[in-house]
Amino acid sequence: MGGSSDAVDITLRTEDLVKGKAIAEQIAQLLTDHVPEVKEPQVSLKDGMPQIEIELDRDRIYAMGLNAYTIGNEIKAAVDGIIATQYKDGSNTYDVVLVLAEADRNTRPALDHIFVNSQMAGGRMALSNFASYKEGTGPMSISRENQSRVIHITAAAVSGAKLNDLDDKVRTLVQGSIPADEDVIIEYGGGNADMIEMMTKFLLIVVVAIFLVFGVMACLFESFRDPFIVLFTLPLSLIGVVAIYLVTGTVFNVMTAVGLLVLVGVIVNNGIVLVDYTNLLRKRGYGLQEACVEAARNRLRPILMTTLTTVLGLAPMAFVPGEGSAMTGPIGKTVLGGLSFGTLMTLFLMPTVYYIMNKHSDERDARAEARRERIAQGLTKKQAKAKTQSAARIAQPGRIAEEAGV
Numbered sequence: 001m002g003g004s005s006d007a008v009d010i011t012l013r014t015e016d017l018v019k020g021k022a023i024a025e026q027i028a029q030l031l032t033d034h035v036p037e038v039k040e041p042q043v044s045l046k047d048g049m050p051q052i053e054i055e056l057d058r059d060r061i062y063a064m065g066l067n068a069y070t071i072g073n074e075i076k077a078a079v080d081g082i083i084a085t086q087y088k089d090g091s092n093t094y095d096v097v098l099v100l101a102e103a104d105r106n107t108r109p110a111l112d113h114i115f116v117n118s119q120m121a122g123g124r125m126a127l128s129n130f131a132s133y134k135e136g137t138g139p140m141s142i143s144r145e146n147q148s149r150v151i152h153i154t155a156a157a158v159s160g161a162k163l164n165d166l167d168d169k170v171r172t173l174v175q176g177s178i179p180a181d182e183d184v185i186i187e188y189g190g191g192n193a194d195m196i197e198m199m200t201k202f203l204l205i206v207v208v209a210i211f212l213v214f215g216v217m218a219c220l221f222e223s224f225r226d227p228f229i230v231l232f233t234l235p236l237s238l239i240g241v242v243a244i245y246l247v248t249g250t251v252f253n254v255m256t257a258v259g260l261l262v263l264v265g266v267i268v269n270n271g272i273v274l275v276d277y278t279n280l281l282r283k284r285g286y287g288l289q290e291a292c293v294e295a296a297r298n299r300l301r302p303i304l305m306t307t308l309t310t311v312l313g314l315a316p317m318a319f320v321p322g323e324g325s326a327m328t329g330p331i332g333k334t335v336l337g338g339l340s341f342g343t344l345m346t347l348f349l350m351p352t353v354y355y356i357m358n359k360h361s362d363e364r365d366a367r368a369e370a371r372r373e374r375i376a377q378g379l380t381k382k383q384a385k386a387k388t389q390s391a392a393r394i395a396q397p398g399r400i401a402e403e404a405g406v
Helices: 017-034 058-063 068-079 163-177 191-221 225-231 233-248 254-283 288-298 300-319 325-377 381-404
Strands: 008-013 038-043 047-056 082-089 092-098 115-118 123-126 131-139 143-145 148-157 185-189
Touching (some): 008 017, 008 163, 008 191, 017 148, 058 068, 163 191, 191 225, 225 233, 233 254, 254 288, 254 325, 288 325, 300 325
Antiparallel strands (some): 038 148, 082 092, 115 123, 143 148
């Protein structure tokens, strides 16, 4: 997924590789002894072949008017060679390289035989006057990140370990056991950091997907209110996702975010069907409450059929173990749990939400219609109210007689 495959990845940034390697090995031993949730801690910096270092007495070279750059070039010219001139033979050109004899280069060069020009000393100075050899061991490779040397301590996690708890435990252990050192900067990464980064990116993608789905539904319904009714099931479907993860003991990971992204596009289908049919019934003359009840009754079977086919199709992906199930399982469980609970919310809660959100608008439309009729008849608000009460009194005896069966 573009991140680290290790559950624990501790990075040491330091220019002193000797000190950094000692601290890295100490951290690796701490993980082995005190963190049973990890296995096989590894240090990226390995001991290499023996090497010889030339140590310079900087006080003496400054006193002689020299610098490390000039001395380094002289050593490089003696050991690796330097192009002094070029030899031409017709159309061919050859470099003339000055270098120590092969016998001298196969052994440790004598510092007395390598000279550096010093203007203050008035001639050439042998390296032995201000340099000495130091034998040691060099690393196999040096890793750099952001222009600084780094050492990685990595470890895998045992099956079922929670990355967030493991990360907290490792941080507490290292901070409590390794004293702070200004030459070594300790950074923490690994699976938990990668998951947080990926989840942040996927949540942004989910938000964009919700806006796109909202735009499609707004065009379909020609309304901004009905899409809100459909999207109301999205946060409620998370209850089903959390429930199935708790029942199965699955840990939230990056694949959960992928499942949520799929769920956004699937969960709204049933709501679109229900809301669209409710609007159709209202256009046919049904009252608000009657349309909500009738739409839920008539669309119960289609919604259950489409949900069951999707849920049963995802069941093997969610629960059957096999190769790659660690990646596909969380996606299947997320969509299955969210879709199952979201369907119940669509059938029972969405008609209620539709009724609540449209009741006030219907009352407002009725008042606006009454006001337009009153204005058309040229009546004041008080006259229109008196006319309505008079009509109600005239109709009262007839309604009583009708109820009595006369």
